[in-house]
Every structure is written in structure tokens, then in C-alpha cells.
Amino acid sequence: MTMLRIRDLGVRFGGVVALQDVSLDLNRGEILGLIGPNGAGKTTLFNCISGVIAPNEGTIHFEGRSLRFAPPHERARRGIARTFQNLQLWGSMTVLENLELPIDAIARRNTLSDALGLPFSHYAERAASERARAIMHALDLGRHAHQLAADLPAGIQRRVELGRALAMRPKLVLLDEPAAGLDARETEHLAKLLHKVRERFRVSMLLVDHDMSLVMRLCDYIYVLDFGKVLSRGEPSAVRNDHKVIAAYLGEATPETASDGEEAVVVTAEPRLPRTDALDVARSTSPLLEVKGMAAGYGHLEVIRDINLTVQAGEVVACIGANGAGKTTTLRAISGVIRPRAGRVMFDGRNITGARPGHIARMGLAHIPEGRGLFPRLSVEDTLKLATDASGTPGRLEAAFDVFPRLKVRRRQAVGTLSGGEQQMVAMARALLTQPRLLMIDEMSQGLAPTIVRQLFQMIDVFREQGTAVLLVEQFVESALAVADRAYIFEHGSIAHDAPAEELRRDRDLISGSYLGSAPDSTEVIEVAANGNGNHRINDPELMEILSLRVPAEVKRALEERAERQGRSAGALALELLEEVEHTQ
Amino acid sequence: MMPGHIVRFAIAIVAFAILARLPVGLDPALQFDAALAIIWGFGILSLVLLTGYAGQVSLCQATFAGVAAYGAGMTVASMHGGYLLGIVIGVLAATVLGVIVGLPALRLHGITLAIVTLGIALVFDKYVFQDHIFDWFTGGTGGWQVTQASLLGIPVDSSTHLLTAYDVMLALFCLVAVLMVNLHQSGAGRRFRAIRDSELAASTMGVNLTRYKLLAFAISAGIAGLGGSFYPLIAGSVSPQPFWVFTSLQLAAVGVLMGVRYVPAAALGGLFMAVVPDVLTRYGHGTFMNRFNYEISYDWFQLAVGVLLVLQLILLPDGVWGDIRGKALRAWDLVHMKPREEVRPA
Numbered sequence: 056m057t058m059l060r061i062r063d064l065g066v067r068f069g070g071v072v073a074l075q076d077v078s079l080d081l082n083r084g085e086i087l088g089l090i091g092p093n094g095a096g097k098t099t100l101f102n103c104i105s106g107v108i109a110p111n112e113g114t115i116h117f118e119g120r121s122l123r124f125a126p127p128h129e130r131a132r133r134g135i136a137r138t139f140q141n142l143q144l145w146g147s148m149t150v151l152e153n154l155e156l157p158i159d160a161i162a163r164r165n166t167l168s169d170a171l172g173l174p175f176s177h178y179a180e181r182a183a184s185e186r187a188r189a190i191m192h193a194l195d196l197g198r199h200a201h202q203l204a205a206d207l208p209a210g211i212q213r214r215v216e217l218g219r220a221l222a223m224r225p226k227l228v229l230l231d232e233p234a235a236g237l238d239a240r241e242t243e244h245l246a247k248l249l250h251k252v253r254e255r256f257r258v259s260m261l262l263v264d265h266d267m268s269l270v271m272r273l274c275d276y277i278y279v280l281d282f283g284k285v286l287s288r289g290e291p292s293a294v295r296n297d298h299k300v301i302a303a304y305l306g307e308a309t310p311e312t313a314s315d316g317e318e319a320v321v322v323t324a325e326p327r328l329p330r331t332d333a334l335d336v337a338r339s340t341s342p343l344l345e346v347k348g349m350a351a352g353y354g355h356l357e358v359i360r361d362i363n364l365t366v367q368a369g370e371v372v373a374c375i376g377a378n379g380a381g382k383t384t385t386l387r388a389i390s391g392v393i394r395p396r397a398g399r400v401m402f403d404g405r406n407i408t409g410a411r412p413g414h415i416a417r418m419g420l421a422h423i424p425e426g427r428g429l430f431p432r433l434s435v436e437d438t439l440k441l442a443t444d445a446s447g448t449p450g451r452l453e454a455a456f457d458v459f460p461r462l463k464v465r466r467r468q469a470v471g472t473l474s475g476g477e478q479q480m481v482a483m484a485r486a487l488l489t490q491p492r493l494l495m496i497d498e499m500s501q502g503l504a505p506t507i508v509r510q511l512f513q514m515i516d517v518f519r520e521q522g523t524a525v526l527l528v529e530q531f532v533e534s535a536l537a538v539a540d541r542a543y544i545f546e547h548g549s550i551a552h553d554a555p556a557e558e559l560r561r562d563r564d565l566i567s568g569s570y571l572g573s574a575p576d577s578t579e580v581i582e583v584a585a586n587g588n589g590n591h592r593i594n595d596p597e598l599m600e601i602l603s604l605r606v607p608a609e610v611k612r613a614l615e616e617r618a619e620r621q622g623r624s625a626g627a628l629a630l631e632l633l634e635e636v637e638h639t640q
Numbered sequence: 641m642m643p644g645h646i647v648r649f650a651i652a653i654v655a656f657a658i659l660a661r662l663p664v665g666l667d668p669a670l671q672f673d674a675a676l677a678i679i680w681g682f683g684i685l686s687l688v689l690l691t692g693y694a695g696q697v698s699l700c701q702a703t704f705a706g707v708a709a710y711g712a713g714m715t716v717a718s719m720h721g722g723y724l725l726g727i728v729i730g731v732l733a734a735t736v737l738g739v740i741v742g743l744p745a746l747r748l749h750g751i752t753l754a755i756v757t758l759g760i761a762l763v764f765d766k767y768v769f770q771d772h773i774f775d776w777f778t779g780g781t782g783g784w785q786v787t788q789a790s791l792l793g794i795p796v797d798s799s800t801h802l803l804t805a806y807d808v809m810l811a812l813f814c815l816v817a818v819l820m821v822n823l824h825q826s827g828a829g830r831r832f833r834a835i836r837d838s839e840l841a842a843s844t845m846g847v848n849l850t851r852y853k854l855l856a857f858a859i860s861a862g863i864a865g866l867g868g869s870f871y872p873l874i875a876g877s878v879s880p881q882p883f884w885v886f887t888s889l890q891l892a893a894v895g896v897l898m899g900v901r902y903v904p905a906a907a908l909g910g911l912f913m914a915v916v917p918d919v920l921t922r923y924g925h926g927t928f929m930n931r932f933n934y935e936i937s938y939d940w941f942q943l944a945v946g947v948l949l950v951l952q953l954i955l956l957p958d959g960v961w962g963d964i965r966g967k968a969l970r971a972w973d974l975v976h977m978k979p980r981e982e983v984r985p986a
Binding site for chain 2: 143
């Protein structure tokens with residue numbers, strides 16, 4: 056039976072079309088995968104289903120009833136729970152409280168009775184806390200029960216979010232990138248966990264994730280979104296081999312569509328000849344940038360480890376790999392935005408590990424961050440002047456306008472009002488004006504139309520001709536490899552491969568493997584026991600089932616105590632006891 | 641009742657017993673300060689719920705108190721009945737206003753909400769409390785005179801029975817404080833706190849934002865009003881001055897200073913707001929070493945609050961009470977060799 060039925064959904068933000076004619080069906084008990092490149096509209100779809108934003112057109116039916124006029128909390132009561140890509144836990148509350156809240160938010164509670172501590176509230180409170188503890192047990196969160204959610208490492212926070220979603224007895228759980236920031240082993244663990252959750256809690260799931268190995272393994276059916284439309288759908292194996300999907304992910308050069316007034320720029324398709332002369336000269340001296348054994352992360356989470364990479368003077372190097380593989384973090388650690396936790400960063404023969412970002416920028420290492428790092432209210436001219444003033448070479452804006460003539464026309468316009476492509480040009484022009492020796496660009500083509508992207512890639516060549524080395528982080532793999540000399544392939548926080556770009560262009564399997572998930576390696580059996588947070592196994596899904604039947608706390612404790620004495624799982628014991636009861640009856 | 645509830649009530653009763661003895665035998669001016677401290681204590685307590693629990697900003701808590709004060713004054717002066725009715729009318733008026741002020745909060749956050757509530761405080765100060773159009777409500781320039789009043793038959797008017805009024809207010813304060821702590825630890829309190837931490841998550845996890853935001857504003861205004869409705873009783877009359885804009889700002893500032901997430905901080909803050917300026921102006925003048933004349937005025941107090949607030953934000957980010965409590969808990973754990981687990985605000 057169709058549980059969630061979406062028809063012709065459309066969402067526009069101003070002039071930007073986020074979703075268009077999206078139709079989707081999800082059956083009871085099914086895990087549906089939703090994949091697509093950045094900005095494809097996956098999270099927007101989630102927001103529509105959970106009621107955070109209202110679609111411009113189209114309908115959403117859940118269990119046969121329209122959700123059009125249901126506010127978010129009403130949808131939660133009907134059984135739609137979700138997690139968030141950027142974690143949205145209640146940070147100042149303990150994990151236990153985080154799990155208790157959805158339970159009693161569903162049951163209508165009385166504020167006055169709560170304040171007076173009347174028996175009614177007392178019982179509700181105990182029921183909530185019991186179910187919360189049962190869920191914590193199933194998700195192996197017991198030891199964190201009384202810790203504040205904000206103090207936990209991101210990996211555990213994701214698990215708390217999952218637990219919180221399950222706490223409200225949902226029928227459908229929307230999972231927004233549950234594996235973001237997890238390493239291969241944790242992802243493996245998560246896959247098993249989700250599988251178990253489906254079995255035990257009997258929920259349907261809609262799963263968005265960039266980790267294709269997870270999506271391919273877990274999902275019964277997959278929808279692929281691209282630019283707000285359903286690009287393809289089907290069983291995992293079919294989607295995996297769909298050339299349209301591969302093209303959308305890897306940015307394969309598709310036949311030139313009718314160019315809409317943009318000057319069509321054709322990227323040189325023939326393999327670039329290795330510029331041996333230049334490279335040999337560079338190699339004889341020390342490399343411009345040398346990173347050795349670098350590790351970095353945020354909070355408790357280590358995102359990258361053991362990164363070794365070099366960039367020679369005048370070389371264009373691409374970093375490719377799936378989202379969350381650690382590319383952006385690598386750039387940030389190099390440019391000093393975050394402090395490396397281990398290892399060494401040498402630039403131009405000097406050690407810049409952990410130096411202040413301003414200092415590193417003045418040495419000639421420019422970093423265009425993801426999202427471009429522009430000031431939306433500043434005009435184009437002021438933005439560029441800011442760069443020349445800072446670098447001590449004022450007044451040479453013409454150099455930038457020569458390269459980007461379109462910016463000269465728009466020089467008085469506020470940067471925030473420019474199109475995405477023009478904004479990227481401003482960011483690149485700004486970097487150009489500081490005359491960097493090495494330019495690091497993060498996700499240059501993110502959210503941009505293909506024609507603009509081609510133009511921007513041509514600019515990389517301009518930088519190369521000026522003798523500037525470029526370190527690129529890119530989702531459009533084909534284009535990146537066309538312009539780069541070498542490439543590093545990132546996988547789960549470290550560098551998996553390192554090869555000349557030309558070689559990688561020929562070896563497409565290697566790349567599609569790193570993006571769409573390599574075939575599961577049968578030789579490597581990953582033990583679930585050590586999940587990075589302790590040695591507890593989730594061995595008691597049965598217990599979960601029984602506890603959800605509202606066993607009194609005393610009985611539960613007695614069960615656990617007896618199980619411990621006998622050295623067996625409490626769930627198994629409980630099942631046995633239940634069977635005994637049934638036999639005697 | 642759970643064990644927690646019994647402990648809380650026991651603490652409240654002990655606190656009441658101690659605090660009720662404090663102003664006995666002091667001179668009447670200080671007794672008035674003690675009663676005023678409870679009124680401002682209620683004001684800050686209302687912020688503990690609204691800002692500390694639910695995360696909503698409000699710079700018009702003194703307006704709620706003022707509306708309740710005028711409502712109570714009007715009722716008592718015009719009906720000559722018991723004071724209880726005055727309190728009921730006053731609290732109701734404040735609660736209604738609270739719901740109205742809460743409406744913009746459904747859409748606004750942070751600084752914009754602060755400005756809107758500040759605007760409401762300004763409007764009420766200038767165009768309600770001080771305007772002749774509302775003489776029926778404010779009693780004109782003289783305000784309402786409350787010389788004779790009784791609560792359930794007990795005389796509580798300020799001239800002779802100030803301490804009786806003080807005891808009644810203190811009992812109510814202790815009661816409301818306990819209810820607030822209960823609320824914090826219960827399902828409803830968790831919902832308020834969820835709104836503070838992440839509205840997005842709260843709404844998608846089943847919390848009705850409209851309902852709980854309005855509820856927070858209503859309860860908060862009611863608490864502020866409960867304090868305010870006693871003002872005519874202890875002062876003998878109502879005037880706009882105690883409830884002007886600056887008092888609202890001061891309530892917010894002192895609330896943050898003392899720790900806006902903690903109920904006991906309200907008592908500290910109320911005491912601070914009522915007693916310190918009065919003592920300063922009363923004893924803060926004289927001659928230093930027979931040579932330098934000095935005089936500390938009310939302006940100095942305002943300056944001091946500002947400086948203290950800056951210092952507190954740097955040194956005690958969780959407020960005076962919050963940080964002292966946190967340090968005490970940590971010291972306790974160190975002594976008992978327990979690993980630090982959580983700091984629960986209460």
C-alpha cells in the first residue's frame with residue numbers, strides 16, 4: 056500500500072526552481088533512497104514532507120490523507136519523523152531528555168498538571184522515560200543518557216537524532232544524510248543499525264545520503280534528483296548503471312544543449328600533453344606545497360587523517376571524492392582556517408602548520424572557500440579593492456576586469472545581487488588580484504549551470520598560464536580532470552589514490568567506484584562490536600520489542616539483573632519467559 | 641508526587657521560614673525594600689520562564705507588572721472589596737497582554753523581538769500609564785490610593801501591616817518558584833526548552849510552536865503581573881515611574897546578570913534591584929576622610945549594573961547563580977571522586 060504519495064510537487068524560492076514536477080511513492084515498510092548532486096533539492100523535498108516549507112504546487116498524501124494544511128507538529132503526530140543534515144539536537148538538554156520529549160509531545164500533556172506534579176504527569180513522565188531508555192538501549196546510547204547533547208561527538212549526535220526520531224513511534228522516518236562525517240566502519244555500523252531499526256520498529260524510511268555504498272545496500276528503490284527534477288528511478292542495481300545518473304554525478308560532457316545567449320566555450324577534449332619541461336624544473340626544486348601526515352577535524356570528530364599531498368609550482372591539482380570524504384577540511388587545514396591536529400604543512404619551503412590564516416594568505420596562498428566567502432552588500436569594485444588594499448598593490452583592478460570583462464559592467468552592483476556564476480568570478484578575480492602563488496578553490500562549480508562552469512574552468516587555465524598553481528576541490532569530475540595535471544581521490548577522510556589526471560580519465564571505474572560505492576569487499580569483514588565509541592554490541596533488539604510493550608521498570612530491571620547473572624542477553628531471556636507464559640496458558 | 645517534588649517543597653518551606661524572619665524589626669523603609677524585592681523577584685522569575693526556558697526575548701516585563709498594578713489598584717479603589725479580587729483582575733489583565741505581545745513572537749526572533757517588546761514598553765509607559773485618555777485605568781495623575789486593604793479578611797495594607805503583605809507575597813513567590821522548577825523538569829518544561837534550542841526540531845518532533853510560545857508569554861506575563869499586582873498594596877498608591885521602560889531593561893539586565901536560566905537567581909536579582917539602589921542613595925553620601933564630599937545617586941546604580949553585566953558576561957557567562965552553582969557541583973564531585981556528568985539548570 057502506498058504510504059506516502061507525492062504528486063507534481065513544485066517549490067520555488069524567488070526565481071530559483073528548487074523542485075519541479077516531483078512525484079514519488081513510498082510503500083509501507085520500504086526504504087526509499089533519494090540521491091542526487093548538491094543542490095538537487097533533496098533537503099527541500101524533506102522540508103516539504105515534514106511541513107517546514109509549503110510547496111508552491113503539488114500534493115502530498117500520507118496514509119491517504121492530504122498534508123496540505125497540517126503544520127509540522129501535526130505531521131509528527133500522524134507519524135512522520137525526521138533527522139537533520141545539520142544536526143538539530145536540543146543541545147542544552149541531556150540525551151535522555153532529547154529522547155523523552157518527542158514521546159510526550161505526541162501525547163497531549165497538561166502544563167499546569169506538570170507544574171504541580173500531579174499523578175497524571177507522574178505516570179506520563181515515567182512512561183516517557185522508560186521508552187526513552189529502551190530506545191537508548193537499542194541504539195547503544197545508554198552511557199550517554201545524562202550527558203548534554205551538545206557535548207557529544209557528531210557521530211553520536213547523529214545516533215541521538217535517529218533515536219529521537221524513533222522515540223515518537225513514527226510510521227515514516229526521513230533520514231537526511233545520516234552517514235555524513237562517519238568513516239567507513241561507522242557507516243557500515245549505521246547500515247546494520249538501520250536495517251535492524253526497520254525490522255524492529257517496523258518503520259518506512261526515506262533516506263538521503265551521499266555515501267552511495269550505504270544507499271545502494273540499504274534501499275529497496277531509489278529516486279535520483281537533479282536540478283529539482285526526478286532524473287531517474289529504479290532498483291539500486293539499475294540506477295547504478297544508469298548513464299544519466301553517472302553523468303549527473305560526474306558531470307560527464309553531455310552533448311551541447313542550445314546555448315542561451317551565453318558564449319559557448321568548448322573545453323579542450325583531447326588529453327592534455329604532460330608539460331614535462333615545466334614539471335621537471337619544478338620537481339628538481341622542492342614542491343610549492345607539501346602536506347605530510349596531516350589530520351584535522353571539528354570538535355570530537357576527526358574528519359581527515361594521514362593526508363599526504365604535494366603541489367608543484369604552476370601545477371593544477373584536483374581533489375575529488377564523495378561528499379564528506381574530507382576534501383574541504385583538507386583545504387581548510389592547509390589555509391589555517393582550522394588547525395591541523397597532526398602532521399606538517401610546508402609552503403614555499405616554510406613551515407606554515409597552524410599559522411594564522413591572514414599570515415598564510417600574505418605568503419601567497421589564496422583560498423576560495425565553499426560558498427565563496429564574499430560580502431553580499433559590498434559592490435564588485437569594493438570587493439576587489441579590498442583585496443588589492445590588503446595585498447599592498449592598490450589600484451590594479453583592470454587586470455581583473457581584463458580577465459572577467461563581465462565584472463566591469465557590473466562593477467557598481469552589490470555582490471549579493473549577482474548570479475552565482477558571476478559571484479564565483481568575483482571570488483576568482485579577488486584571488487587573482489592578490490597575485491597568489493597557489494590558489495585553492497573549493498567547489499567552484501557548486502550550484503552553477505554547465506555553461507558557466509565551462510567558462511570558469513577556462514579560467515583555471517588562465518591561472519596556470521600566469522604561473523599560479525591551483526588546488527581544486529570539485530564535484531564535476533570530468534571537467535576537473537580535463538583541466539588538472541594530477542588528481543587525488545579522497546575516500547573516507549584519507550587519500551585513496553593519486554594519479555595523473557590523464558590516467559584517471561581513462562580509468563573511469565576507479566572514479567565511479569569512489570563516488571557510487573565500490574562493490575562490497577568480501578574479504579574485509581567488519582566487526583560491529585567496536586563502533587568507535589566503545590565495545591558495546593547492540594545485542595538486544597529483542598529486548599527493545601518487549602520493552603515497547605510497556606513492561607514496568609521493576610520488571611525490566613529484574614530481567615536485566617537476571618540476564619547479567621546468567622551471562623545472557625536480556626532480550627533472549629525475556630522472550631524465553633514470555634514463551635513459557637504462553638505455554639502454561 | 642515524586643521524591644523530587646517533596647524535596648523542592650521542603651526547600652521552599654525552609655526558604656520561606658528564613659526569609660520571612662529577615663525584615664522583622666528593620667526600619668520601615670527597608671521593610672518596603674524587602675517587599676519591593678519580591679515584586680522585582682517575580683519580574684525576573686517571569687523572565688526565567690520566558691527567556692531562560694523558552695528562549696524568547698522580552699523587554700516589557702515591567703509593563704506586565706505595571707498593567708497588573710493598575711488593574712489591581714483600580715479594582716480595589718473602585719470596588720472597596722478584598723484585595724484578592726484585585727490580584728485576580730491584575731494577573732488576568734497582564735496575562736491577556738502577554739498573549740497579545742506573544743503574537744509577534746510567533747514570527748520574530750532575537751533582536752527584532754527585543755525591539756518590538758521594547759516598543760510595547762515605550763507605548764505603555766508614554767501613552768497608557770501617563771496619558772489622560774486612560775485615566776479610568778490609571779486613576780489620573782494621583783494614581784489609585786490604597787490605604788485600607790484586606791486579603792481574605794486579614795488586613796494587609798502598607799501603613800500598618802506591611803510585613804503581613806510581605807509574608808503573603810513571599811509565600812506566593814516560594815510557591816511559584818517551586819512550580820517553575822517542577823515545570824523545568826517535566827514534559828511541558830522540556831517543550832519550552834526544545835523551542836529555545838531548536839524551533840525547527842521542536843516543531844517537527846510534535847511541539848505545537850504557536851501554542852507553547854503563546855503559553856510561555858501568557859504564563860510569564862501572569863507571573864510578572866502577580867508581583868505587580870501587589871505594588872499598590874505595599875506602596876499605598878500606583879504611579880507610572882516604577883514601571884517605565886528602564887525598569888524592563890533593568891529586569892532583563894539583572895536577570896542575565898544573576899543567571900536567567902535559574903529560579904533562585906530571580907530571588908537574588910529581585911533583592912539586588914530593590915535594595916542596592918535604595919541603600920546607595922540613602923547611605924551613599926557623606927565625607928571621605930573629612931575632606932572629600934561624595935554622593936552616590938541612582939545613576940551610579942544604573943552605571944554599576946552596566947559594568948557588572950559586562951564583567952559577568954566575560955567572567956561568569958552563565959550568570960552569578962549559574963556559575964557559582966556549576967562550580968559548587970564540580971567541587972562536590974571532585975570531593976566525592978565522581979566524573980562530571982551534567983549540569984542541569986533548575
